[in-house]
Amino acid sequence: MTEVRTLDHVVIRFAGDSGDGMQLTGDRFTADTATFGNDIATLPNFPAEIRAPAGTLPGVSSFQLHFADTDISTPGDTPDVLVAMNPAALRVNIGDVPRGALVIVDTADFTERNLARVGYQTNPLTDGTLDDHQLVALDLTALAVASVKDFGLGRKEAARTKNMFALGLLTWLYGRPAEGTEQFLARKFASRPEIRDSNLAAFRAGNAYGETTEVFAVRYEVPPAPMAAGEYRQVNGNTATAYGLMVAAQKAGMPLFLGSYPITPASDILHELSKHKGHGVLTFQAEDEIAGVAAAIGASYGGHLGVTTTSGPGLALKMEAIGLGVMTELPLVVVDVQRAGPSTGLPTKTEQADLLQAMYGRNGESPVVVLAPQSPTDCFDTAVEAARIAVTYRTPVIMLSDGYLANGSEPWQIPDLAEIAPIEPGFATDTNSRNAAGEPRHHPYQRDPETQVRAWAIPGTAGLEHRIGGLEKSDSGMISYDPANHDRMVRLRRAKVEGIARDIPDLVVDDPSGEARLLLLGWGSTYGPVKTAAKAVRAAGYAVAHTHLRHLNPFPRNLGEVLRAYDRVIVPEMNLGQLATMLRATYLVDVHSYDRVRGLPISSSELAADAIATIEELRA
Amino acid sequence: MTETRSGLAGVPLAVTPLTRKDVTSDAEVRWCPGCGDYAILAAFQGVLPTLGIARENTVVISGIGCASRFPYYVDSYGMHSIHGRAPAIATGLAMTRPDLAVFVVTGDGDALSIGGNHLIHALRRNVNITIMLFNNRIYGLTKGQFSPTSEQGKVTKSSPMGSLEVPFNPLSLAIGAEATFVARAVDSDRAGLTEVLTAAAAHRGASFVEIYQNCPIFNDGAYDAVKGRDSDDSLIRLVHGEPIVFAGGTKGVHRDQRTGELSIVDVATVGLDAIEVHDAHRSDPGLAFALSRLTGPGVVRIAPVGIFRDVDTPAYDDLARAQLETAGRPENPQAAMQSLLRGAETWTVL
Numbered sequence: 001m002t003e004v005r006t007l008d009h010v011v012i013r014f015a016g017d018s019g020d021g022m023q024l025t026g027d028r029f030t031a032d033t034a035t036f037g038n039d040i041a042t043l044p045n046f047p048a049e050i051r052a053p054a055g056t057l058p059g060v061s062s063f064q065l066h067f068a069d070t071d072i073s074t075p076g077d078t079p080d081v082l083v084a085m086n087p088a089a090l091r092v093n094i095g096d097v098p099r100g101a102l103v104i105v106d107t108a109d110f111t112e113r114n115l116a117r118v119g120y121q122t123n124p125l126t127d128g129t130l131d132d133h134q135l136v137a138l139d140l141t142a143l144a145v146a147s148v149k150d151f152g153l154g155r156k157e158a159a160r161t162k163n164m165f166a167l168g169l170l171t172w173l174y175g176r177p178a179e180g181t182e183q184f185l186a187r188k189f190a191s192r193p194e195i196r197d198s199n200l201a202a203f204r205a206g207n208a209y210g211e212t213t214e215v216f217a218v219r220y221e222v223p224p225a226p227m228a229a230g231e232y233r234q235v236n237g238n239t240a241t242a243y244g245l246m247v248a249a250q251k252a253g254m255p256l257f258l259g260s261y262p263i264t265p266a267s268d269i270l271h272e273l274s275k276h277k278g279h280g281v282l283t284f285q286a287e288d289e290i291a292g293v294a295a296a297i298g299a300s301y302g303g304h305l306g307v308t309t310t311s312g313p314g315l316a317l318k319m320e321a322i323g324l325g326v327m328t329e330l331p332l333v334v335v336d337v338q339r340a341g342p343s344t345g346l347p348t349k350t351e352q353a354d355l356l357q358a359m360y361g362r363n364g365e366s367p368v369v370v371l372a373p374q375s376p377t378d379c380f381d382t383a384v385e386a387a388r389i390a391v392t393y394r395t396p397v398i399m400l401s402d403g404y405l406a407n408g409s410e411p412w413q414i415p416d417l418a419e420i421a422p423i424e425p426g427f428a429t430d431t432n433s434r435n436a437a438g439e440p441r442h443h444p445y446q447r448d449p450e451t452q453v454r455a456w457a458i459p460g461t462a463g464l465e466h467r468i469g470g471l472e473k474s475d476s477g478m479i480s481y482d483p484a485n486h487d488r489m490v491r492l493r494r495a496k497v498e499g500i501a502r503d504i505p506d507l508v509v510d511d512p513s514g515e516a517r518l519l520l521l522g523w524g525s526t527y528g529p530v531k532t533a534a535k536a537v538r539a540a541g542y543a544v545a546h547t548h549l550r551h552l553n554p555f556p557r558n559l560g561e562v563l564r565a566y567d568r569v570i571v572p573e574m575n576l577g578q579l580a581t582m583l584r585a586t587y588l589v590d591v592h593s594y595d596r597v598r599g600l601p602i603s604s605s606e607l608a609a610d611a612i613a614t615i616e617e618l619r620a
Numbered sequence: 621m622t623e624t625r626s627g628l629a630g631v632p633l634a635v636t637p638l639t640r641k642d643v644t645s646d647a648e649v650r651w652c653p654g655c656g657d658y659a660i661l662a663a664f665q666g667v668l669p670t671l672g673i674a675r676e677n678t679v680v681i682s683g684i685g686c687a688s689r690f691p692y693y694v695d696s697y698g699m700h701s702i703h704g705r706a707p708a709i710a711t712g713l714a715m716t717r718p719d720l721a722v723f724v725v726t727g728d729g730d731a732l733s734i735g736g737n738h739l740i741h742a743l744r745r746n747v748n749i750t751i752m753l754f755n756n757r758i759y760g761l762t763k764g765q766f767s768p769t770s771e772q773g774k775v776t777k778s779s780p781m782g783s784l785e786v787p788f789n790p791l792s793l794a795i796g797a798e799a800t801f802v803a804r805a806v807d808s809d810r811a812g813l814t815e816v817l818t819a820a821a822a823h824r825g826a827s828f829v830e831i832y833q834n835c836p837i838f839n840d841g842a843y844d845a846v847k848g849r850d851s852d853d854s855l856i857r858l859v860h861g862e863p864i865v866f867a868g869g870t871k872g873v874h875r876d877q878r879t880g881e882l883s884i885v886d887v888a889t890v891g892l893d894a895i896e897v898h899d900a901h902r903s904d905p906g907l908a909f910a911l912s913r914l915t916g917p918g919v920v921r922i923a924p925v926g927i928f929r930d931v932d933t934p935a936y937d938d939l940a941r942a943q944l945e946t947a948g949r950p951e952n953p954q955a956a957m958q959s960l961l962r963g964a965e966t967w968t969v970l
Contacts, residue, residue: 031965034965034967035965035967036967037967037969180965184965187964224969227969228969229969229970230968230969231962231966231967231968231969232966232967232968232969233962233963233965233966233967234965235963243960243961246957246960247957247961250953250954250957255716257712257715257716259708259712276960277943277944277946277947278944278947278948278949278950278956279950279953279956279957279960280944280949280953282715282716282940282941282944284711284712284715284940286708286711286741287708287737287738287741288737290705290708290738291705291708291711291737291738291741294701294702294705294708294709294711294712294738295708295709295711295712295715296712297701297709297712298681298708298709298710298711298712298713298714298715298716299712299713299715299716300712301699301709301712301713302712302713302716302717302720303716303717304716304717306712320702321702321705323702324701324702328699414961414962414963414966415961416958417954417957417958417961435646436646441646459676459677459679459697459713459717459720460632460676460677460697460717460719460720461676462674462675462676463676464676465675465676465695465696465697466697466698467645467647467691467692467697467698467699467700468698468699468700469682469691469692469698469699469700469701470684470700470701470702471700478646478647478692479647479692
């Protein structure tokens, strides 16, 4: 009888060749774990090459999952379990795996030639390299092939089921429910019965192998995490973004239009929205990034919710058109799923270095609203908020997601649509002025005196015909070269965007003891690591405050007050201090930058250590 | 020919007939004296009321350049956008609003240089828009540099020793980009312009009209050969179903049976039977392309005008909207959205 040991949390990393199906394996383990009731956070990590040469170091793809019986916010700094499907996967990942951790290796590819290819002089499974780890070396490939021998698959296809065998084994080891994956395989391969049945067989064989062999002395369980009552599913950031845009469009009564050009890691939003034509979503795969945003502006001009999705290099290309959105004061939602830059950078790795581009990357005084989601599920709420602001205030809104949020997933309490407020486009239907001859006219830049929001009439509205464009205009919509008018319009456009601060919530600070002298202030996807670091700092007996910005332009109205209330403010960012620069410039507060640009989420343990050192320094 | 859907189908009609005055805006027209744009604007303002469509359902979108001031002068909806991007903006608008007649006004720099990519893709997709390219073979708004249609050797401020570039033939480019309606007119030829613009608006899909437009400041006289008294010898008026003849019927266009190349011949010498009969509706673009090549890359001496090509192919925006219909709209959109959010795999926490 295998002993069952209870753990409060586990971090598993599945690693293999890009062709080994590691992302699918990780996705399924995540889904079954979420269904079981654990809190989860995931970190897919894959190469930009679609199929790097098999068995090589650049071809390694991995998926890390953190699951726990408590509320967690990060995919974990270091894995407790590494599943390595070939020598390259072991070589690339073993450095992250602490002593004592479980390392499960598929030995099938550990030939002298393959080992040499990835730089192993001797076999790490036998030369003592892994003596400090709990090594479980199994020929998973052979076991998988044996389990599917009745299905008449070729050697290659049979070997391909090894990921399902491994998944079955881990499912047993951690006592996960198997029904979800079985149903998934039945759905996914419904049209190819032999593939469906062989994958199911391999999955079950993996499960049974754990049960019947004595390779594992211990199996583990991680009890469900306490979560608010309700119905949950798992969702990643890109899917949540797509859903948020769809819901916002429905709430505004404006059909959704997406103009987009494929780019990693944003393309999945285009893919997701392309599936929902039944919900009236029009998607347009444009000839380039510029056409994507331009078409979205065209759709917005027609009264639809115009959206464009991209990543950093694409945002650079869209900037002139976003400036047109600023000048014409049309709603526009721009989703930038940031990746490591500059230029092509690291397309599949995450970063937060587009903040200053979003803020200042256009010609002229060109203010736009900038928002950032803090977690995969928060992409939904942030997308709704982006659309709300864009429509209500007739302005481009840039939403700064990133690669980590885009592909990472977590449990999502399914929102009740009835609880989401409607969005009011407030289209003009009556003229608001007269021309010199006294005839009624629509003056497109006549504004609400409180909010500076302009009157917006869409084509098809009789009697309100007018022209807008990129040239500076007077209130009437006529071209104006008058210096005083330009000065006034520039200030009005800024005042409109700044005034949105009245319509966003104040910043709330988490400072349980009320005695903190150090504030950790994050934005975007650093939320999880910063929150986890704050917890660790408190667990170590220190007081620390934590807060997080969703609205980056305009800032919440109480931000200056919050910053000045602490002796020290640390701003952790996956860039070289972009938010810190904005905060210093805006509030003259000497915030300290904590910057990491490694293409990965910030390590919460490193940040916690830095915070504790700072607190000690403040005491001294 | 099968019955075709008009380019204006789905656009509401004007309740009371419009006049030229109704489509003339309050804005003072500010082109240089003698600019060909005046004549084009007048022709367009003459055509619009005859289309019968509602003024509020008419939209003119332009890019940047002298021509692109056009929307300000038409009392409809309009947008003066950014350089080269008007076809892309118009694509988004046409896809979302089938009740609008969408016109794009552009120039040789706007459409063929900075916006070349958007032009060819709008044409190949066959978006239901009408593109009017005012070709003056020069950059006017930036004060006189050579454009992508300027003849090689053109001396300008940016090419003091002569331009080195081989010009685009806009119609050849459009036909090569799979355009389904391709036509040409001359700014000063009101009747020809009216006919072509009317047909372009009626064509469902992307209509491309090149308009020879004189720039009196920076490239005056570029089209003198096809204007005025001598134009009979240089202007070839294309009429569907008719032999392609000009110069009072003395000259015609002959097609070499072996190479397919077109040449100008004396009708008296070869006989009328040897003259090519114009077929704008032929699905193969070869003849239209060959006609476009009669105009050489240098100074314009021979120019077919009228409709080169007009074929019926499904419009991209119609197909995109049809996919929405095929997907089927849910009876209760709110419930359908809620169900989408729920997804396939859920669990409940009590």
